[in-house]
Each structure stands twice: as structure tokens, then as C-alpha cells.
Amino acid sequence: MVCTIQNGMHKMTLIAVYGLHTILDRKCLWRGLLGYMQNHDPMIIIGDYNAICNSNDGANGTLVTDDETEDFEDFLLQSSLIEAMSAGLLYSWSNSSVGSERVVSIIDKAFVNHAWVRMYAGVVVQYLAPGISDQSPLLFTLQDDSQQGGRPLKFMNIMYDHVDFLDTMEKAWSSVKSRYRLQSVWLKLKVIKIELKMMEIHKFGKPHDKVEYLRQKLCDLQNQVDFNKNGEAQSNAKVLSDELRHWSYIEENILQQKARINWLKQGDAN
Incomplete structure (x- = not known):
């Protein structure tokens, strides 16, 4: 059809x-x-x-x-x-x-x-x-x-540390077959670019917003009157703390990379 x-x-x-x-x-x-x-x-x-x-x-x-x-x-x-x-x-x-x-x-x-x-x-x-x-x-x-308008891919160094990075890149590279070698390389790079964009969106997207959301949620939980007597609330707080550390690390890593890029562009004027 x-x-x-x-x-x-x-x-x-x-x-x-x-x-x-x-x-x-x-x-x-x-x-x-x-x-x-x-x-x-x-x-x-x-x-x-x-x-x-x-x-x-x-x-x-x-x-x-x-x-x-x-x-x-x-x-x-x-x-x-x-x-x-x-x-x-x-x-x-x-x-x-x-x-x-x-x-x-x-x-x-x-x-x-x-x-x-x-x-x-x-x-x-x-x-x-x-x-x-x-x-x-x-x-x-x-x-x-x-x-x-064809937003260019901005590769974040932290993406390389993701557990699925190498496997995802390998699958993307091997997914394209063409009898013409140059065309094959071009298509492979296009597919890898797509995969990297998808990873950026789903695994590393909007870290600042996630940090603020998790920090506020953790704060609200810890401010509960019975927090120190509520085992379930304490367990939830531990999970939120781990998530907050994870996204804080991602946000910090991205900011460090942006700072290095700015310095390379502007030097001491940065």
C-alpha cells in the first residue's frame, strides 16, 4: 500500500x-x-x-x-x-x-x-x-x-561517557550499506548525526531545568513535618538526591565545555 x-x-x-x-x-x-x-x-x-x-x-x-x-x-x-x-x-x-x-x-x-x-x-x-x-x-x-534551518550538531563530550554511546555509534555505522564507498561514508555520518541528536535530546536534554525541578522536589520532600520519621519519604529523597547529583554533573560538564569554547574564541577577553 x-x-x-x-x-x-x-x-x-x-x-x-x-x-x-x-x-x-x-x-x-x-x-x-x-x-x-x-x-x-x-x-x-x-x-x-x-x-x-x-x-x-x-x-x-x-x-x-x-x-x-x-x-x-x-x-x-x-x-x-x-x-x-x-x-x-x-x-x-x-x-x-x-x-x-x-x-x-x-x-x-x-x-x-x-x-x-x-x-x-x-x-x-x-x-x-x-x-x-x-x-x-x-x-x-x-x-x-x-x-x-538545519541546526548544526553540537557534540557534548559527556555523551562519550554514556554507557550506550559506543554501541549506538557502532549500530548506526553498520546500519548503512552502499556499493559506493564515498556515498556509504556520507550516509553513515548522516545516520550518526541523527543518533547523536536523538541521544542529546533524550539523554542530556535541558539539564538545567531538570536540576531545578529535582532540587525543588527534594526540598519539598525534606520540608515535610514528619520527614525524619517517614521511611518512605527518606527513601524517595535518596533517589532524588542520586538523580540530582547525576544531572548536576551533566550540567556542570556542559558548562565547562561551553566555557572552554568561549575562551578559545575570545581568549583573555572571555
Whole structure:
């Protein structure tokens, strides 16, 4: 299914995919999707491909052969699509069996084109709980970055210390495949920029506001009349104190970096 979504000046193409069950039957899917690659609108292709990209996309069951992944891999190479960042459950399908008989795989994915990467700061595809189905619903959300006039990325040194930093960068770098090396490097850097912006927003966004909020909440809690006799309030205060120290450290680190940048620009006039 193909539909065009337009909101004011913004226009995007959404392609919902359902792949047939055999390698031969899916060949027309890959040909049909390649036919839409001339569309220069931001495009997201999302759905059930009934196929996996590589052997790491499944667990248990029969061994995955090259014949099963070849057409999917060729399609991604020819289209230069980029897999969208995902969150939530790891696998999107299971055979609903229990224990050692359970087979799982990722046959549901979302990909975006170059125009999408240029227009939007990112897209996150959430793999939700399947409920009574054998497949997870996919929910995607996006952030429009176009209104900010291409705001440049400001890398914060403290981001490197985050526990997920290296893993996130490695996944972003390896998510892009292109037959042209220079194009591949450019696309990889674009995806890394998106991931860094998402990390900045979700992991380090507005530290000053968070420090003020936590400080006030902790103060209100400690000012309770029965605070010294209320074990639950004391436990909550300890949690708030740990959070306050965490965000205070982030805020201080960012301010130190800004101060160094100002000194490099202005020298002794800073």
C-alpha cells in the first residue's frame, strides 16, 4: 500500500509492506519497491517483509541460507535505504511455541530514504508487545528538524561517557550499506548525526531545568513535618538526591565545555 501524507509544506510517502511467503513470490515485491525509488519525497517503507536481512535477525529454527537473504540484501544495496532506529522488543515475530521449540525473528522493519534523513531529525520505530498475535505492531514517531534551518550538531563530550554511546555509534555505522564507498561514508555520518541528536535530546536534554525541578522536589520532600520519621519519604529523597547529583554533573560538564569554547574564541577577553 502506498499513500502520500501532506501537512502544510511537508510531504512524505508511506509504503506499507506485506511480503509473500516464498522467495520466488517475493521477487515482485523487491522489483515493485525499487520502482518507487525515483520518488524524491521523504519516504518510509515499513511492514512485514516475511524475510530477514541476515542470519542475526533470527534465533532457533532452521539455519538461514544465502538464498533466503540474497534478494533482500540486493534490494537494500540498489535502493540505498537506511534502516530506521528501533526500540522496544528485539524480535517482531515468533511461532508462539514455548521453551526450546520457540522460534523468533525480525521480519518486520522500517527503512527511510536520503530525503527523509535530510528533512527529519530522526525516526524511531517502537516494537510493541504482540498481545494475542504472533507479530509485534510497529509504531513510528518522528521529529521534524526542518523548521530549525538545519541546526548544526553540537557534540557534548559527556555523551562519550554514556554507557550506550559506543554501541549506538557502532549500530548506526553498520546500519548503512552502499556499493559506493564515498556515498556509504556520507550516509553513515548522516545516520550518526541523527543518533547523536536523538541521544542529546533524550539523554542530556535541558539539564538545567531538570536540576531545578529535582532540587525543588527534594526540598519539598525534606520540608515535610514528619520527614525524619517517614521511611518512605527518606527513601524517595535518596533517589532524588542520586538523580540530582547525576544531572548536576551533566550540567556542570556542559558548562565547562561551553566555557572552554568561549575562551578559545575570545581568549583573555572571555
